[in-house]
Amino acid sequence: MGIIFSAIGQSLPPKSKFSVADIPDLSGQVMIVTGGNSGVGKETVKALLQHNAKVYVAARSEEKAKAAITDLKSETGKEAQLLLVDLADLHSIKRAAAEFTQKESHLHVLFNNGGVMIPPHDQLTAQNIDLQFGTNVLGHFYLTKLLLPTLLATATPEKPARVVNTSSLASITVSTVNFNTLKDGPARKKHSVSTLYGQSKLGNVIFANEFARRYGDQNIVSMSCNPGNLKTELQRHISGLARRILDATLYPAPYGALTQLWAGTTEEGKTLGGKYLIPWARIGKANPAGLDPELGKALWAWLEEQVADI
Structure with missing residues (x-):
C-alpha cells in the first residue's frame, strides 16, 4: 500500500514552487550533463546556459x-x-574523463542524467554488463569516480560540488539489487527488461546515498531524483497501445528538468545530500533499499570490481 501511495504522490505532483527563473547566476561554474543532447538533459543544459x-x-x-x-x-x-x-x-568513459580534465580544472556540478529504458533483452554493454545497469549505474559510477579529484579540488564549505543522479519512479518497483542479474546469464534472462530497469533506477539511489556517506564530509553533495513521468526519447522502445496509454499520462520534458536544476543550482540544493527528490522540486521518500548502508557498500564494491582493470 505504501508503494501505491508513493507512486501516486510522485506521479501527480502539485504545481512547482520552483521555476527556471529562480536559478541564480551561474557565471564561472563548470557543469556536465550526461545525455544532454535530448529530453530532460537538453532542457537542463538550456536552463544552465541561460544562467551563464x-x-x-x-x-x-x-x-x-x-x-x-x-x-x-x-x-x-x-x-x-x-x-x-x-x-x-568503460573505455569511452575513461577517454572522456581524460579529455575533460585536460580542458578544465574545476567541476562544480555533475548531472548524471543520461540513461536507457527497457531496450531489447539481448543488449549488453561493451563489457557484457546488462545494458540498463551498465549504462545507468556503472557508467555513471565510473565517470564520477574519474572526475572525483576535480570535484574535490573544486568543492569548498561555502560552495560544495554537487553530483545529481537521475533515478526514476521505477526505483520503488523492486526490493533490492540481485547481483546475479547484472551480467548476462541464466539469472538475468529470467527477469523482464522492466524489472531490470527498475533495478538500475534503484541502483542510482543506492549509489547516490553511498557517495553521500563517503564524500559528504568533503564538501560534495550527492542526491538522487525522480524527474517525473515525462514524454522523452527514453520511451523509444515502447510502442502500440502501451505507448498511447503512457503518452496520456506524461508531462512535457521541461518539467523534468526542474527537480535536478533545483538540486544542482540553488542554495537549498546544498542541503540535499543523501536525499531522494521527487516532482517538482520536493523532498520525497526513497525505496528503503536505497537507504540501506550494507547494500550501499555491497554495490560500491561490485562497481569498483568492474572498473578495476580498465
Whole structure:
C-alpha cells in the first residue's frame, strides 16, 4: 500500500514552487550533463546556459550532440561544449574523463542524467554488463569516480560540488539489487527488461546515498531524483497501445528538468545530500533499499570490481 501511495504522490505532483527563473547566476561554474543532447538533459543544459554556466553536453552521438548544441545556441545565445562519451563502454568513459580534465580544472556540478529504458533483452554493454545497469549505474559510477579529484579540488564549505543522479519512479518497483542479474546469464534472462530497469533506477539511489556517506564530509553533495513521468526519447522502445496509454499520462520534458536544476543550482540544493527528490522540486521518500548502508557498500564494491582493470 505504501508503494501505491508513493507512486501516486510522485506521479501527480502539485504545481512547482520552483521555476527556471529562480536559478541564480551561474557565471564561472563548470557543469556536465550526461545525455544532454535530448529530453530532460537538453532542457537542463538550456536552463544552465541561460544562467551563464559553462556546460558540457556529454553524449555518445557526435551528430546528435552537435545538432543539440546548435539548437541551444539559437535559443539561448550561449554555446555548450561537446564531450563525447558512451556510458555503455568503460573505455569511452575513461577517454572522456581524460579529455575533460585536460580542458578544465574545476567541476562544480555533475548531472548524471543520461540513461536507457527497457531496450531489447539481448543488449549488453561493451563489457557484457546488462545494458540498463551498465549504462545507468556503472557508467555513471565510473565517470564520477574519474572526475572525483576535480570535484574535490573544486568543492569548498561555502560552495560544495554537487553530483545529481537521475533515478526514476521505477526505483520503488523492486526490493533490492540481485547481483546475479547484472551480467548476462541464466539469472538475468529470467527477469523482464522492466524489472531490470527498475533495478538500475534503484541502483542510482543506492549509489547516490553511498557517495553521500563517503564524500559528504568533503564538501560534495550527492542526491538522487525522480524527474517525473515525462514524454522523452527514453520511451523509444515502447510502442502500440502501451505507448498511447503512457503518452496520456506524461508531462512535457521541461518539467523534468526542474527537480535536478533545483538540486544542482540553488542554495537549498546544498542541503540535499543523501536525499531522494521527487516532482517538482520536493523532498520525497526513497525505496528503503536505497537507504540501506550494507547494500550501499555491497554495490560500491561490485562497481569498483568492474572498473578495476580498465
